[in-house]
Amino acid sequence: MASKKEKDLFPAANHDHKACIKTALNEAERYCRENGLRLTELRRRVLELVWASHRPVGAYDLLEKISSNNRKAAPPTVYRSLDFLMEHGLIHRIASLNAYVGCSHLDHHHAPRFFICDQCGEAAELDDPVIDDAIARDAKRLGFRVERQTLEISGVCATCEHGSTG
Amino acid sequence: MASKKEKDLFPAANHDHKACIKTALNEAERYCRENGLRLTELRRRVLELVWASHRPVGAYDLLEKISSNNRKAAPPTVYRSLDFLMEHGLIHRIASLNAYVGCSHLDHHHAPRFFICDQCGEAAELDDPVIDDAIARDAKRLGFRVERQTLEISGVCATCEHGSTG
């Protein structure tokens, strides 16, 4: 079963993804309740759609999925929800892809750090205090006040490289 | 005088920027000559325009500057030059800004690492082996083959924060 080896940071193909979605939605609901925020039906739906996979998804893909057969949603509908979800750290934006992905570390404050596979499209969020410290030290040296961070490493994940996680 | 203190990684307001431009163009010419590449008039002009400042500049800004009064240049004109310059490491793309900036480290191979000031818009390129090593170690742990990196730290630079570098 899905043991939490290091390599599983890139979620195994056979992992129980319904659990990922459920956890994400539960955590979002708890977070919003505790902070007096409204996780409206629309925002909840957008979050759920973002969590449909571990692949960053584009705003216009979401827009299509939100649109019902007869009623077509307009861009601000999804962008406003994405803004809300980002503002509260429930999702991250992947600047190099113009795409959005659920946050895997809702339990603690962190700067976003992603490894993103060019082949399968999956993104793994990984904390590394060494990186955090190094950036903080560099910033201090420069007298630079850090407000936002973007760290996106693109390439090929182990599964795509070797055909399987072995 | 422009002493090379650490803080000058954010170039001082009074630095000799013509020297920056000249160096960048000279290095580009040398690089292209040595590698059998053609630094055409257009590519040279785009590189020069990117180097007009240390602020990442948008493709459409460049496009306007390239256009002469009577003749308006079309997007592919500038995008193709930008692609060439990026492919050969002469400039970097800043994904979080959809903008482009000259490379400050033409003399050695490196992953792009930027500190970008929200207020003055200037970008400082900074190498840090500790970050390099940490990312390499994380990638190895994940079995991830790294192909491209994006590291962009946004915030407020020392000059903007304190009114002057002191």
Next chain:
DNA sequence: AGGTGAAATGTTATAATATTACACTAGTTT
């Protein structure tokens, strides 16, 4: 329950960034 103001959403239009496709030119090789 009804009134009120703020937050959220709907809707239309448009801005900003980037690519495709195809025609033409210039430079290189034979």
Next chain:
DNA sequence: AAACTAGTGTAATATTATAACATTTCACCT
């Protein structure tokens, strides 16, 4: 010069994101 290739011009279109304003929903108060 013919043939080939890399580079550029040009028109159309794709993709991502925001502005502006109307309407609805919700929390709160009376």
